[in-house]
Amino acid sequence: MHLIIVQGPGRGQRIVLGSEPVHIGRDPSNDLIVDDTRASRKHAQVIPSGDDSWLLRDGGSRNGTLLNGEIIDRTILEAGDVIEIGDCRIAVHAVQEHLSTFSVKVDPASLQKQLRDSAASHQGTKSLQEALFEVGLLAQTDLPPEELVRQVVAVIRSGVHFESWGWIRWDDDTGPHAIGDRDGKPLDLDGLDPSRTLIEAARRRREGMISSQVGEAFEASVCLRRKQALSALSLPLAGRGENATVLYLERGTGTRPFQAEELQWVAAVAAQLAVGLQNSRLFVELRQAHDELLASRELLSRQEKMAAIGRLASGFAHDLNNPLASVIGFLQLASRSIESSGDDSSTVKHLQRAQDAADFCRALCRNLLAFARTRPFKPGSEAPFPIAEAIEGTLAICQARLRDAGVTTEIDLEKDLVLTGDATALQQVIMNLVLNSADAVRESGQGTTITIQGRKCPDGGIELLIEDDGPGMPPEVAARAFDPLFTTKEADRGSGLGLFVVKRIVDGAGGEIELDTRPGAGTRFRVSIPDALAQLGSEEIDPMQISSDWQETT
Numbered sequence: 001m002h003l004i005i006v007q008g009p010g011r012g013q014r015i016v017l018g019s020e021p022v023h024i025g026r027d028p029s030n031d032l033i034v035d036d037t038r039a040s041r042k043h044a045q046v047i048p049s050g051d052d053s054w055l056l057r058d059g060g061s062r063n064g065t066l067l068n069g070e071i072i073d074r075t076i077l078e079a080g081d082v083i084e085i086g087d088c089r090i091a092v093h094a095v096q097e098h099l100s101t102f103s104v105k106v107d108p109a110s111l112q113k114q115l116r117d118s119a120a121s122h123q124g125t126k127s128l129q130e131a132l133f134e135v136g137l138l139a140q141t142d143l144p145p146e147e148l149v150r151q152v153v154a155v156i157r158s159g160v161h162f163e164s165w166g167w168i169r170w171d172d173d174t175g176p177h178a179i180g181d182r183d184g185k186p187l188d189l190d191g192l193d194p195s196r197t198l199i200e201a202a203r204r205r206r207e208g209m210i211s212s213q214v215g216e217a218f219e220a221s222v223c224l225r226r227k228q229a230l231s232a233l234s235l236p237l238a239g240r241g242e243n244a245t246v247l248y249l250e251r252g253t254g255t256r257p258f259q260a261e262e263l264q265w266v267a268a269v270a271a272q273l274a275v276g277l278q279n280s281r282l283f284v285e286l287r288q289a290h291d292e293l294l295a296s297r298e299l300l301s302r303q304e305k306m307a308a309i310g311r312l313a314s315g316f317a318h319d320l321n322n323p324l325a326s327v328i329g330f331l332q333l334a335s336r337s338i339e340s341s342g343d344d345s346s347t348v349k350h351l352q353r354a355q356d357a358a359d360f361c362r363a364l365c366r367n368l369l370a371f372a373r374t375r376p377f378k379p380g381s382e383a384p385f386p387i388a389e390a391i392e393g394t395l396a397i398c399q400a401r402l403r404d405a406g407v408t409t410e411i412d413l414e415k416d417l418v419l420t421g422d423a424t425a426l427q428q429v430i431m432n433l434v435l436n437s438a439d440a441v442r443e444s445g446q447g448t449t450i451t452i453q454g455r456k457c458p459d460g461g462i463e464l465l466i467e468d469d470g471p472g473m474p475p476e477v478a479a480r481a482f483d484p485l486f487t488t489k490e491a492d493r494g495s496g497l498g499l500f501v502v503k504r505i506v507d508g509a510g511g512e513i514e515l516d517t518r519p520g521a522g523t524r525f526r527v528s529i530p531d532a533l534a535q536l537g538s539e540e541i542d543p544m545q546i547s548s549d550w551q552e553t554t
Contacts (some may be wrong), residue, residue, distance in 0.1 A: 331351055391426075460527060510530045
């Protein structure tokens with residue numbers, strides 16, 4: 001249902017009954033304004049009571065509220081009732097659909113004739129048919145909402161005269177804000193300084209209004225603040241009630257006030273604008289939902305790949321451990337035989353390097369197996385190990401890759417720098433960081449040096465800086481550097497797991513890793529590790545437990 005003032009002060013005011021209370025009275029803040037001395041400031045309320053019914057309640061008025069000629073305190077409204085407050089009569093009508101200025105069917109030719117015949121001061125030249133056609137074309141474009149409003153306002157200006165305009169929106173966080181202009185100069189909400197009474201009344205009533213419909217409230221506010229303001233027009237757009245944005249037009253002195261015919265003309269054009277704004281909002285929401293769907297699909301794909309890698313890694317680690325254990329065992333036996341025979345040749349050194357590499361492979365298999373089974377980190381051995389030896393041993397294993405990249409390494413460590421725990425975990429961190437830098441230098445042709453620095457932290461643990469003078473990373477790459485399966489290398493040179501494994505080892509040890517890089521300025525990793533470095537939990541394999549199958553093949 002809706003209420004219409006059919007007689008007395010405020011005649012023509014209309015409001016649709018919805019889920020919010022409707023306030024009736026003499027105060028300009030009411031939804032229906034009764035400019036009668038016998039009306040109280042807050043005279044009566046119409047309150048929703050469920051099941052499409054509304055309760056009329058007197059607000060403690062001085063002269064009472066009449067319904068169908070009888071004084072009431074509260075009663076349920078029905079279609080056909082008449083509310084009387086002083087000389088004002090408010091009819092209760094039943095409607096089948098939401099009624100607003102936008103839902104009124106306008107005959108363009110008839111309305112245009114009314115505008116032509118109304119007043120000589122009307123400066124509009126464009127017909128309503130032309131305006132509707134132009135706005136319809138604009139609504140089919142991909143213009144952003146602000147630009148769409150500006151262009152539609154330009155069309156309205158060619159048919160209805162006004163000096164200033166604003167499109168006012170309400171955000172939950174920042175409150176109301178506006179775009180607009182006055183005499184061609186851009187305005188914000190403060191510069192526009194609109195009639196808040198008129199705007200709020202249009203939003204609450206969910207229909208277009210002109211300033212004469214709010215009685216003296218417009219003159220008492222805007223006209224006193226800005227004497228050049230004479231009349232204003234307000235239309236809710238792209239929403240209903242509190243969610244509606246508002247188009248606000250204002251005229252200054254020297255022109256006639258807005259008339260009902262002009263309100264209908266603007267409302268007919270603005271109805272097209274409201275549809276365009278709603279379509280624009282729906283398109284933005286659809287695009288956001290599509291982007292979120294793509295991101296979710298990519299995440300799911302990565303998770304499936306990680307699960308596949310985990311299964312592959314599990315089988316690979318089990319299959320590789322047996323022959324690798326044989327290699328380690330035979331290398332140890334060869335070293336003992338050479339040492340017992342007193343041979344001081346370089347063979348012993350080469351065998352030692354082979355054994356170091358095999359030990360490292362065994363650690364990789366152990367960590368890969370734990371990674372595949374998503375085992376948690378567990379504390380490593382309490383025996384301390386010198387960090388310098390771990391780093392130098394790692395660089396010896398990487399020597400061929402570093403030489404191929406044309407990179408030299410510089411080590412600057414404090415003396416007697418040690419950690420307790422799993423030395424191979426630290427080696428795995430150093431190897432991945434160093435080789436990542438070497439590959440970047442080799443592929444770009446920029447840079448020659450990788451520097452590794454280490455020092456004790458004041459609050460315990462150590463800090464390592466691994467820095468290169470290579471090409472650096474752009475922000476979008478740096479933001480995803482530690483993501484699993486993300487790589488900028490060619491398919492046959494990178495898996496996208498190196499930095500991910502590094503971060504997993506450091507995080508699992510209770511440490512931190514930070515990346516500082518920018519294009520053309522190199523890359524620096526700062527790694528903070530506590531005193532005890534943890535290792536991945538997995539089965540330990542005794543290198544001397546040589547598989548009988550491998551014994552037979554040897």
